[in-house]
Amino acid sequence: MSQHAASEAVMVWAGPRMHLVQYPVRRGELYNQVAVFESDHYTPDSDAWGTGAELEERFAGACRTVRDALPLIARDRRWPLFDRLPTDKWVHGRIALLGDAAHPMLQYLAQGACQALEDAVALGRALGRFSDPADAFAAYAGQRRERAARIQTGARRFGEICHLEGMGATLRNALFASRGPDDFDDVSWVWTPAPAAVTAP
Structure with a gap:
């Protein structure tokens, strides 16, 4: 893959119960990075899970490229991910x-x-x-x-x-x-x- 093609690619670094995705946006003016992991501390009655400290702990064993990217990920946004099984009641x-x-x-x-x-x-x-x-x-x-x-x-x-x-x-x-x-x-x-x-x- 050429350097130009690589710079336009969506990169996904997958690991046990976690991944990091990276891709350019706004015609290459910005580079989006999103770290996703399954929290060990989730409880439905608390918001004290999926924290920055837990992110660091989960990705500590990742490869150097991923670890080097983590400090560049903004910590001011956190999106819990939820879905549900399909329903017929629309x-x-x-x-x-x-x-x-x-x-x-x-x-x-x-x-x-x-x-x-x-x-x-x-x-x-x-x-x-x-x-x-x-x-x-x-x-x-x-x-x-x-x-x-x-x-x-x-x-x-x-x-x-x-x-x-x-x-x-x-x-x-x-x-x-x-x-x-x-x-x-x-x-x-x-x-x-x-x-x-x-x-x-």
């Missing part, structure tokens, strides 16, 4: 959910906002086809549930793969090493909606 009468309210998902397929936009398009088209909003909402949910659920569970699965330990990590690394840099065949369906999803109303 609609109740004349109330409909979309986006994260309908299908909260982890970031591993970079699809949170994308799926909200797909929801909005499908909902808008359904509202154009039906005079009763309740019918439009039911049609919208029927069109979107399966795809959103597949992406939602796929994102969780990718996170689990990224954070594997031991033999699982060894197998993951061997699989990734055998792939070309442009090989996305196993997830290309995410960015290639079915024709029905893009056909004009």
